[in-house]
Amino acid sequence: MEPAPAGESPSDDGQPAAAEPAKSAISLAPAGNATPPLDGGRVQSTMPEGWKFLPRSADYLFAAYYQEKGGVPRIVLRQEDAGDLPTTDSADSAKPLADKLKAEFQGNEPQFSVLHVGENWFVRFEKKMSFRSEKAAGLFLVTVQGGKRYTIELLTLAEKKEEFLPALYRFAADLKVATAEPAEASMPTEEPGPGEEPAQPM
Incomplete structure (x- = not known):
């Protein structure tokens, strides 16, 4: 995975972090x-x-940011074809995704857990990074919906992780993926600010 949406890029230090067990009470x-509408109008949150x-x-x-456009925290949504993975709609159906x-x-690998937030099921894991x-x-948070694999990433300073987890869970809880193919929709364009350059992998 290459979590590099904009500005300076957090780098993977090669040390997986243990994910916390999924909790029954999640703060949004x-x-x-x-x-x-995203992905041709199929996705919204x-x-x-x-x-x-x-x-x-x-x-x-x-992708979205909280304070600094080129900094962290930021939330990123990526998608790719899911292949033959089943829809993630229960703890049992999340197992093939976790194995993948x-x-x-x-x-x-880090430790994986299954998380149920809103009406959605995810495989959750955490990695140590540097920024x-x-x-x-x-x-x-990774889920399979409508034949595609969606990954929601929260990138933040380690000391701020607990502060911004509710932001990640808000986006995840409200994620809706249509199974039908709606009309094409476009995302508003925001021009980079003065002196900003496209992100480059570290």
């Missing part, structure tokens, strides 16, 4: 603006209150 951040859109990019389906993710880590030489955390 207050709802902000709805996203525009709600941004946490106070978050803003990042410019469109071929690297992700959607474990295989992709090739023995260096501007500071310790950072990447938290990932």
Whole structure:
């Protein structure tokens, strides 16, 4: 995975972090603006209150930031074909997805857990990252819906992780994926600010 939506890119330090067990009570951040229809109008969610859109990019389906456009925290939504993975609609149906993710880590996998938030089911894992030489955390929620695999990423400084988890869960809880093919819809364009450049992998 390459979590590099905009600005400076958090880097993976190669050390997987153990994910916390899924909790029955999940705190959701207050709802902000709805996203525009995404992925040809098939996908929509709600941004946490106070978050803003990042410019469109071929690297992700959607991204938002809280304070600094080129910094963290930020939330990123990516999608790819799910292949023969089943729809993630229960703890049991999440197991093939978890097995697939474990295989992709090739023995260096973090701990995985199954999370039920809103009406959606996810496989959750966490990775230790770094950002501007500071310790950072990447938290990932992965689900299969409508034949595609969607990954929601929260990238934040490690010390701020608990503060911004409710923002991640708000976006995840409100994620809606249509099974039919709706009319094509476009996302509003936001021009990069002065002096900003496209993100580059580290």
